Amino acid sequence: MVAYFCKVCNNLLLLEVDDRDCISLKCETCPFRGPLDYHVRVVSTRQKKDDPENSFLDINEQRKLIPTTTENCPKCNHPKAYYHQMQTRSADEPMTIFYRCCDPKCNYSWKE
Structure with a gap:
């Protein structure tokens, strides 16, 4: 799993999906928002959770880590x-x- 950190406050950046299904990076502690500059595969919730290929955390799971x-x-x-x-x-x-x-x-x- 890859982690990205805020360029302003150095906190963990979260993935955010807007109403047009565009994915971007968002900081939970400061106003920083940025484009997603790497390829992300959208994972279906119907896929096996223990599959190592499906290791992305959704935003609610990421919030549990803060x-x-x-x-x-x-x-x-x-x-x-x-x-x-x-x-x-x-x-x-x-x-x-x-x-x-x-x-x-x-x-x-x-x-x-």
């Missing part, structure tokens, strides 16, 4: 959020924590 915490969203008050930490200042300063609401209708991002 760490979550119990942090209330300031916009919709949803009780869970995805998070990641990044050193944005000097080494003697604490890391910045970036959050994104787990509610797919909200997707609000904030930092501490």
Whole structure:
């Protein structure tokens, strides 16, 4: 399996399928979206799951791999959020924590 990471925040990029069945890369923690620059084979759900040829994860399976915490969203008050930490200042300063609401209708991002 190949993993691609965001050029902005270095988080794992997810595959996103729009209403025209176009596949692109999407970051869950920042606004980055990009074209899919490699060949992806669409896998039918009727195929065997244990087949090594069918090793792509759908977007819901990818979301399960992102760490979550119990942090209330300031916009919709949803009780869970995805998070990641990044050193944005000097080494003697604490890391910045970036959050994104787990509610797919909200997707609000904030930092501490």
